[in-house]
Amino acid sequence: MVTAQQVWAALGEVPDPEIPVISLVELGVVRDVSVEGNDVRVAFTPTFLGCPALAYMRAAMEEKVRELGAEPRVEVVADDSWSTDRITPAGRDKLRASGFAPPAPRAAGAPTLIQLQSKVHRCPYCRSTETRLDNIFGPTPCRSIRYCESCRQPFEQFKTI
Amino acid sequence: MSARAELLLELADDELILGWRDSEWTGIAPTLEEDVAFSSIAQNEIGHARAAYELAARDLDTDADALAFDRAPDDYRCAPLVELHLLEWASAIARRYLYEQADRVRIEALKESDDADVAGLAAKIDREETYHRMHAELWHERLKDEPRYRDALERLWPYALGVLPEPLRPQLEARVPTLACATVSQASARGAHTPELAELWDEMTSVRRSVPGAEW
Numbered sequence: 001m002v003t004a005q006q007v008w009a010a011l012g013e014v015p016d017p018e019i020p021v022i023s024l025v026e027l028g029v030v031r032d033v034s035v036e037g038n039d040v041r042v043a044f045t046p047t048f049l050g051c052p053a054l055a056y057m058r059a060a061m062e063e064k065v066r067e068l069g070a071e072p073r074v075e076v077v078a079d080d081s082w083s084t085d086r087i088t089p090a091g092r093d094k095l096r097a098s099g100f101a102p103p104a105p106r107a108a109g110a111p112t113l114i115q116l117q118s119k120v121h122r123c124p125y126c127r128s129t130e131t132r133l134d135n136i137f138g139p140t141p142c143r144s145i146r147y148c149e150s151c152r153q154p155f156e157q158f159k160t161i
Numbered sequence: 162m163s164a165r166a167e168l169l170l171e172l173a174d175d176e177l178i179l180g181w182r183d184s185e186w187t188g189i190a191p192t193l194e195e196d197v198a199f200s201s202i203a204q205n206e207i208g209h210a211r212a213a214y215e216l217a218a219r220d221l222d223t224d225a226d227a228l229a230f231d232r233a234p235d236d237y238r239c240a241p242l243v244e245l246h247l248l249e250w251a252s253a254i255a256r257r258y259l260y261e262q263a264d265r266v267r268i269e270a271l272k273e274s275d276d277a278d279v280a281g282l283a284a285k286i287d288r289e290e291t292y293h294r295m296h297a298e299l300w301h302e303r304l305k306d307e308p309r310y311r312d313a314l315e316r317l318w319p320y321a322l323g324v325l326p327e328p329l330r331p332q333l334e335a336r337v338p339t340l341a342c343a344t345v346s347q348a349s350a351r352g353a354h355t356p357e358l359a360e361l362w363d364e365m366t367s368v369r370r371s372v373p374g375a376e377w
Contacts, residue, residue: 048289050208078212079281080288110288113295135194136296137201141208141289145197161288 002070007033007040010064017053017060018140021098024057028086031077040070045082047161048141084161095158096124101146103158111160116144123148124155131155165276166220167238170228171351172267173213174239175324177229178358179260180206181365182243183253191250202257202293209286216278230369234362240351242320244358254304255313258297259321259337264290266325266332319343323350 011033012025024030024044032043042061046054058074065072084103087095092102101124104111116133123131128150135145144157184203190196214225221228242260247253268290271283304310318340322330334341347353369375 046208048205048208049212049285050204050206052204078216078285079278080284081281082285083288110291113298116295135197136292136299137194137198139197141201141205159292 001037002035002040002065002068004033004035006068007035007042007065007070010068011042011061014057014060014064017056019095019098019100021094022087022091024061026088026091026094028084028088028091029082030061031082035070038070040065040068040072042072042074043077044074045077045079047082047084049078050141082161084158087158099124099155100143101155101157103160106160121146121157123151123153125153126151163220165279166217168271169213169217169220169279171238171240172271173210173217173228174237175243175260175264176206176213177210178237178239178361179243180204180210181361182245182247183257185248186253198296202296205289205293209289212282212285216282226369230366234359235354237354237358237362238351239354239358240320240324241349241353241355242317242324244355244361245317245320246357246360249313251304251307251309252313252317254297254300255310255317257293258301259314259317260324261290261294261297262336263321263324263333265294266329266336270329314340319345319349326351 008025008030011030012023014024016022016024016027027047029047030042030044032041034041042065044057044061046057054076058076061074062072083106085106087102095102101121104115104121116136119129119131121131122129123146126148128148130149131146132149133144134147134154137143138145138156142159142161144159145154146157147154180203183199183206186199187196187203190199210229211225214228218224218228242256242263245256247256268283268287272280272287274280274283318337321337322333322343322345325333330345348355
């Protein structure tokens with residue numbers, strides 16, 4: 001019989017379809033795994049509700065569970081229990097290494113325009129904080145576009161949610 | 162229909178129809194940044210609609226796509242504000258600004274719901290709307306002294322109030338003090354529909370209607 005630990009390990013191999021350097025487990029979106037006999041229930045939360053990769057991620061997780069010889073049931077949790085603070089430290093390092101600035105902490109409350117416009121966001125390439133907000137929105141719902149004045153490189157900033 | 166399903170359909174229909182309207186700027190917004198912004202906002206709004214339809218579908222024994230596409234135009238519960246066909250930038254921004262203000266009042270109220278599913282979904286949506294509000298406020302700040310934008314705000318204000326049920330309207334008036342006095346006519350309040358909705362519906366549902374029952 002499959003164990004929850006095996007399921008977690010298998011899901012750790014499912015990459016985020018839009019940022020494939022990071023797995024769904026590192027992204028913190030796999031919320032819970034429970035095993036009952038041959039049935040595996042996986043609860044997960046999309047980063048943004050309009051994420052177009054929702055069906056793709058569901059299918060990828062189901063396939064991983066089937067490879068273990070178990071029957072998957074993937075449930076989408078559309079509530080307030082996920083925030084970008086749940087991205088793991090290893091996940092943040094991987095984001096940075098591929099040119100995505102990881103999100104600022106949410107713990108202190110919802111982000112504000114003043115924060116986004118202030119120079120506290122660090123460039124993932126040269127680590128300078130001399131960066132400015134170019135666009136609140138980017139190529140996917142979870143990213144903003146910033147520009148580094150020091151190394152003159154535009155970069156993608158993971159939004160704090 | 163349960164009160165909860167009605168509430169969820171109002172929210173979902175507003176977000177679906179406004180998402181559709183915002184997506185009309187994809188490719189033709191005045192700058193590339195705004196092209197990206199409006200497209201991304203539209204995608205989020207339609208995502209909120211999907212989540213609310215899915216929750217309503219559980220109560221109504223149907224599915225999200227059927228709720229989004231298989232009803233007749235008159236059965237939608239969206240407010241007239243989101244239906245208007247506004248292909249003029251100042252008006253589109255005025256609607257974004259006013260809708261975000263009204264939506265915030267509604268979302269704050271839904272977050273306090275005793276229904277854990279509704280309160281949880283509202284809080285998740287609120288996390289995303291934070292960024293829409295920032296976008297709207299940046300533009301409001303930039304355009305607020307432009308006559309064309311002022312006119313659009315005044316024209317759309319009764320429609321913005323019409324998004325909310327009467328008891329919540331004073332909260333919106335307090336948020337937008339410069340526009341406080343307006344009469345909400347029947348035509349600008351939820352319950353009425355504009356001729357523009359039928360045109361939008363015809364286009365939005367055309368693929369779905371072309372092969373009934375197909376899975377896409």
